[in-house]
Amino acid sequence: MIIGGGFGGLRAARSLARHPVRVTLIDRKNHHTFQPLLYQVATAGLSPGDIAAPIRWILRGHPNVEVLLGEVVDFDLAARVVKLADAEITYDYLIVAAGATHSYFGHNEWEPLAPGLKTVEDAIEIRRRVLLAFELAERQAAQGGGQIPLNFVVIGGGPTGVELAGTLAEIARRVLTREFLSIDPKSTRILLLEGGARILPAYPDDLSRSAEAQLRRLGVDVETSAMVTRIEPDAVYVGETRLPAAVILWAAGVAASPLGRKLGAPVDRAGRVLVQPDLSHPAHPEVFVIGDLAAFEDAKGQPLPGLAPVAMQQGRRVAMNIGRELGGQPREAFRYLDRGSLATIGRAAAVAQFGKIHLSGFVAWLAWLFIHILFLIGFRNRLIVMIQWAWSYFTYERGARLITGDTRLPSWTGRSRQALDKEKGDSPPASNPAAD
C-alpha cells in the first residue's frame, strides 16, 4: 500500500510492480503533478495538463498496481489499517509518501492573502491573481483613476520564490508590454523577500550571489534579512516598514503533511518523521516513510533536502528492500546519491551545482531545461512542453493566460476595491468566496 502519487510514491510503485506483490496506490488527486514546473502554470507559461498526468495512466502498464482516488485521514498501525474518509484498507507493507504543504509559521491567517504553490489548484489561483492585478490596474487607469502601483511581492528566497520572481519579471517586462493601452506593465515592481542572509541558502555562496545578480538583471528587487511580520490584503510589513502589494505570493515555508504526526513516530520541527536507516518507522518495520515527509540524515548528520531525486531514490530503495525481504534477504540502508541540483531563475538564467562544478547563467539554464524536459513524465507532455517553450522563447508569448473562476475585481485587494467602489459611488457586488 502506497500513499501518495508524487515522485517517491510513483517510483516505489513502479519498482514494486516487478515483484510478485499486489500494490495499491492511493492519492487525493487523480494526477501526478510535476512540481518543478508548477511555477510555469502559475505564471501562465504552461497549462495544468502539460505538467500533470493521471496517476492511473502513468502506471497503466502494471496489472498488479491498483490506483485509487481517496484521502487518507488516519492509520491504525497495530491493525495494519489505513483509514479513508469513508473506508478502511488493510496492508502488509505501507509506504507513506504524502509529501509536504505550505507552512505559514503559525500565521495561517496569511494563507488567503499570500497563496503558496504546491498543487495545480494553487498554481491556477496564483495565475488568476497575477493576471487580474494587471486587468484591475488597466480598468482603473482607463476610467481615469491613474495607474495604481503594481507591486508583486514574493516571500521566500528558495528555489520556488526565485523562479516565481524571475518569471513574473519576464511577464511584466516582456510578455504583456504591447497589450495594455492605459498602464505600462514595465513599471511593475517585483520584490523578492528572503528572511535569511542570502537567497537559495541550500546552494554554495557563489551561486547564491550569482542568482541574486541574475535576478536583478531581470528586474527583480531582492531584499535579504527581510523578516515579514505582517500581511494585509494589499501590503506586506517587513519589521515596521509597510510595502504596498497588488499580489503577494508565499514561498517561504514548507511543513510535512499532517499525516506524518498520525504515524505515532518522533517527528522533527517541520513535522517530518525521523526514520530508521532503511526508511522504516522506528516501531513498525513494515511501515516506511519517504520523500518530503521523511527526515533522513546523511552521513554528515545533515537532513536530506526535499527534492525529487531524494524521494525517487528512497522509493526505489524501499521497494528493493521489500523485494529482498520477500526473498529472505536482509534489508539494506538507504544512501543518497547526489547527482547535483539546479534552480532556474528566468529566461536564460539559472544556477547549477554538480559536485564541485558550479554553473550559472545560460549554460546552467540549458542544463536545467534539458533535465526537466527529460524527466517530465509521459512522452506526449514532453513534446508539447518543448514546443511551448521554444515558442515562448522566441516570441515572448505565454500560452495559458486564462483567468478562470471569479473574474471580478480581486476581493483580496481589500483597500483598492473599496476605494474604487467609493469613487464610483456604487455598492460593491456581493462577495463570492466560493468562486475564489
Add this chain to the structure above:
Amino acid sequence: MIIGGGFGGLRAARSLARHPVRVTLIDRKNHHTFQPLLYQVATAGLSPGDIAAPIRWILRGHPNVEVLLGEVVDFDLAARVVKLADAEITYDYLIVAAGATHSYFGHNEWEPLAPGLKTVEDAIEIRRRVLLAFELAERQAAQGGGQIPLNFVVIGGGPTGVELAGTLAEIARRVLTREFLSIDPKSTRILLLEGGARILPAYPDDLSRSAEAQLRRLGVDVETSAMVTRIEPDAVYVGETRLPAAVILWAAGVAASPLGRKLGAPVDRAGRVLVQPDLSHPAHPEVFVIGDLAAFEDAKGQPLPGLAPVAMQQGRRVAMNIGRELGGQPREAFRYLDRGSLATIGRAAAVAQFGKIHLSGFVAWLAWLFIHILFLIGFRNRLIVMIQWAWSYFTYERGARLITGDTRLPSWTGRSRQALDKEKGDSPPASNPAAD
C-alpha cells in the same frame, strides 16, 4: 463600445480598428473561448489554454482598441451609458454581443445536477464529473462493492450533445480501457436523449439519420422523442421511466444573455433581441445587437442559427456600417452568406452540409478537422492542438485528464454517496459546495 469578446465582438473590434475610432471591448472573462472545441476540454482531450486566448492578446496589434475586464449589468440607452458593477462608461456607438447561456426551460433547479457547456469553467466541471465517476466506480469495486452501473446521460441532440456523447463513448471504449483493474470502462452506457423527432434537427434529414447511425456505431444509445420530465442527482426521468445516471449533462436549451432584455427592445421567446435589417436596436440606431443575442430573420423568414459564422459576419457588417456612417454614406442591410455547416460526432465521424452537398463519415470529419484548426485563434494554439489531435488519433490517449477542485466522492450523486457511507458505517465528510 463592444460588449463581449466572442466571435461577433472580436470580429467587430478588428473591423472597427481600421477606422478612425476608439474602440473599447468589455468582457466578463479575460479570454476568448473557441466554443466549438469546448467539448474537447470537457472530455479531457485539450487543455483550457489550448482553446482560449486572452482577448487583449488577440487584439494586441490595434492601438485604438482598449480591452477591459468587467461585467456589464445594465444600460442607460438614453444617456448612452453602459453600467458595470462598479463603474459607468459612455459610448457613441454600442455593439452588444453578449451571447447566450443555458436554458433549463424553467427548471433552473436542474442546473447543478446536469451542467451545460458554455464556458471554460463549465468544461472543467464536466471533465471533473466524468473522470470522478470512473474513479468512484473503481473505488467501490476495489472495496468489494461490485461495479456500479456507469450510465452517462446527455440531454439534447443538437451539435453539442452529439459531440459530447460521441466523445464520451470514445473515452469509455478506447481511452480508459487498460487503466482500471476493478471495473470495465467498456461497460459504460452512453445515452443521448433528444426531445424532438430526430437529432441534429438543424441539418437535413439524411444527415440526421447518418449522424444517428454513426453514434450507434460508436456505442451511443440514441433515444428521440424523449422528453425529460425530472432530474435527480443520480437519475433522469423520461416520462415516467427512471433512467439511472452517474453523470448527467445538459445540451438541450439555449437562452440569450439576460442583457438582451435590458435593452428595452422586443425580444423573442429565447430572449433574443428582434433587430432591424442593419442589426440595430429599433429605437436606438446607434445600438447594435449581433451574434447569439440577436434574432435576425433571413429572406425566408427563418431566424439565423447561433453559429460563429453568423456572429462574425454580423460583427463585420456593423463595423462597416459605422465606418460608412462616419464617412457620410448610408448603412447597408445585413445578409448572411451561408458557407455550410458541420457537426462532429467522434473519431472519424461527422456530418457536413455545403449547400446541396451532404457529407458524412470520415470525409466530413476531415473537413471539420481542417476548418476548425484553421479558425482556431492564434497560430501557436493551432500548432499545439494539431499535435495533440494527431497524438490522440494514433494512440487513443487524451492529454488533459485532470480532476481539479474537489476530488472527493461526487456530492451530486446523492444516492450512491449515501449508500456508500451507509455500507461503510462512516459519517460522510462535510460537504464542500465551494470547491464545486
